[in-house]
Amino acid sequence: MFDHIMIPVDLHMPPEVHKATTVAAEVAKWQNARITAVSVTGTQPGDVTQSDSAIAKDLAAFADQLAEQSGSQVETRNIHSVDVAAEVDGDLTRAAEEIGADLIVVGTHAPRITDYIFSSHAGYLAKHAKVSVFVVR
Template identity: 35%
Template sequence: MFGLIMVPVDLEREESLGLALSCAADLARIHNSKVCYVGATMSAPTTLGHTPAEYEKKLVDFTEGQANQYGHAVSHKMMIAHDPTTDIDDVLLKAVKETGADLVVMATHKPGVADYIWPSNGGRVASHADASVFLVRS
């Protein structure tokens, strides 16, 4: 049913991804799907790397760790954003198209007051992506 599952990952907040990662792994096993982990960084230095190449190494290590833990086929995609905090929705929508994902499994938060004014990242991706989107509240 699903050939490629895209999972956006924020490597600075790995601890909040657990439920979404296990959901994606379960779906990959059930559907014999590949999982593509997508991370976004800037071209300027960040806490995760002085260069995009350093960030990509951490994304590759994360991706390989997921493959070892869950046993599914994996790939990764690094996206460059001017400011990942404000550009992440557009970056993720672009990644859905570029990867050809037919399902996005995405961690999200419990809605709060601000979500009535500004849509969550997951809500925007779900509203605009061509792929199915599974939002997992942690």
């Protein structure tokens, strides 16, 4: 049913990412699917700027942990963005198409007041991605 799972990864690892990672690992085991962890990074006000090598190291560590947890092949992809907040939704939607994912497993938070005005990242993916989206809360 699913051969390639994409999981968007925030390198700050909020709790929603941990829960979605567990779900992605279980689905990958069940479906014998490979996984691609996709991160969108850039300079944000107040954030410590990370070098490309530091980002690659963090993603590789995440991929190793996910591979052990899922027993699946795990690849990584980092997308550099000039304005993460404005571009992340489009970047993730395009990445799913480019890598050939047939399922996106994404973590989200409980709805907040702003989510009724602006869609969350998971909500955007669920509305706009051309593949199945499993939203984990």
